[in-house]
Structures are given as structure tokens and as C-alpha cells.
Amino acid sequence: MVDSFDVLWLTASPSLKYFDQPLLQFLSRSVQVAEWEYHPIPDEASSIDEAVSLIDNFLQSHPQPVHLAGHGTGGAIALMFARRFPRRVKSLTLLGVGSQPAINWQAHYYVQRQMFFLSREQILANNARTLFGYQPPHTMKKLVAALDKDLQESACPHSPFKITHLPKGGVQMPLMVCGCKTDTVISPSLLHDWSNWLKPEDRLWECPRGLHFFHYFYPQHVGQQILNFWQNLNLQSAPEIRSQSPKIPIDADNSQGDIPWTISPNVTKY
Secondary structure (H helix, E strand, C coil): CCCCCCEEEEECCHHHHHHHHHHHHHHCCCCCEEEEECCCCCCCCCCHHHHHHHHHHHHCCCCCCEEEEEECHHHHHHHHHHHHCHHHEEEEEEECCCCCCCCCHHHHHHHHHHHCCCCHHHHHHHHHHHHHCCCCHHHHHHHHHHHHHHHHHCCCCCECCECCCCCCCCCCCCEEEEEECCCCCCCHHHHHHHHHCCCCCCEEEEECCCCCCHHHHCHHHHHHHHHHHHHHCCCCCHHHCCCCCCCCCHHHCCCCCCCCCCCCCCCEEC
16 A cells, blocks of 8 residues: 555545544644545445445555544444454544444434425425534535435435434444534434443543534544544554644634635545
8 A cells, every 4th residue: 555544534425524624634733644435336325334345445455453433424334344344443433423323414314304394405404503503594505515415425324214223332442432512413312322332441522512513613622532542542553643732622623603615634535
């Protein structure tokens, strides 16, 4: 493999990957980050199992285990991969993934379609406000379009006819689970239910605010917590983590204001 890396970030929602970029940019100042994206072939069904197999193929040429991480469906795929191929994973970091890993914003969307007599556009707008808070009209329009595209492109296992479930449980390697106290998709109860499977070296951490995409609104705060987790593992990669960043008060980080669309992180993409 041409590029070496310490961390592999899994992206399963290409239309929403923009909201991962501030965190990846922050992490890339201290560790080598690679971003792996799952792009299902048109006219073929996407699946988490297929994504896991593709990651396995990708990591065949990488000699050392990696720190695996992801948000939402990307995190659920990372979890399934870590369970199937534990020797390839140094640690697992999940953001916005509940104890039932299949639950995501799309599951909420499909439930709402069944419960309420509202149009697709109305429910998408409601979900956009739930996920990102109140935004200016021009930003909200972009968010609704991104969510609409995510319904078509992501590896989400749900459909209008069925809400899928994945096996609950932990993993062999060290695990960090990150959530947010104000997230209505992965509620605090779903997050804290992870405590049933956490090992002594594992960590569960909550961001005080930021909704479902808390890592976008507070990338430095979240990123520093993740870096601290990796450093404290005392694994082989620890000396390579070069973070000298001070702890960032959450009020000094990005706020839930208007969403810009112009961030280019320094990460390797595949």
C-alpha cells in the first residue's frame, strides 16, 4: 500500500461525509488518517455485509492492525468488521451508534413515514431540524437535499417495509463509544445501554451538546477525547500519536450556527 495510516475512518453515507471532515481534519494533525468510503454499485443492493467484505479486501495489504472509527452507519459497519476480523483492529471508536447498532436517523425517518400523514419533504425537513437544529432557510434546503440523497446512497439496512436490527454486544479490542446528551436519534438510554458490554479498558463518553452530528459542531472537543483514548491504551501506535493540543472548552469550539460548506480536511481517501 502506498500510504500508511494509523486510523481508518469508515464512511457509509457519501452525501453526509462533509459533516465528518472537521473531526478528521483535527485528528489528522496528530495521526495519519485514512477515509474509506462505501459506494454501492448502481442497481445493486447495498448491504453492511458487502461493505465489511470490501474493507477486508482493502486491508489485506495493510500489515498492522488499525484504529477503526466511524459515525452512524459507518460506525455500525466498523462494529461488524471488528467482530468478524478482530485481529485487524487495534481499537474501535463509535460515534452516534447505540447499543442496537442498526438504529440511525433513517430508522426514525421510516417510522415517521408510517406514523404521520406528511409528505416526504416535510418529514425530511423535520429530520433535518432534529439532526442539525434550526438553520437558515438556504442551509435547511441543502440539508434536506443531502438527507434525501442519503436515503438513496447509503448502506443503511432499513426500508419503508422493514426496520432491520443488528446483533447487540461488545468487541474483543478496546472500545470507545461517543454520544451526545442532546441527540434524539441515539438517545442517552441507547447510549448508556452499552455499559452492559463494556470492558475495563473501554470508555463511554457524552458530548454535552451538538445533537446527532456533535462531532461536526465540536470537532476539537470530540477529537481530543478520542486522542486521549488512543494514548491511554498503551498500544503499539501510542508513540506515533503526536498530539500537543490543549483541552478545548466546549464553548470555544464551533457553535450550532449557520453551516459552512467549504472544509477540505488533510486525510487520505480511498
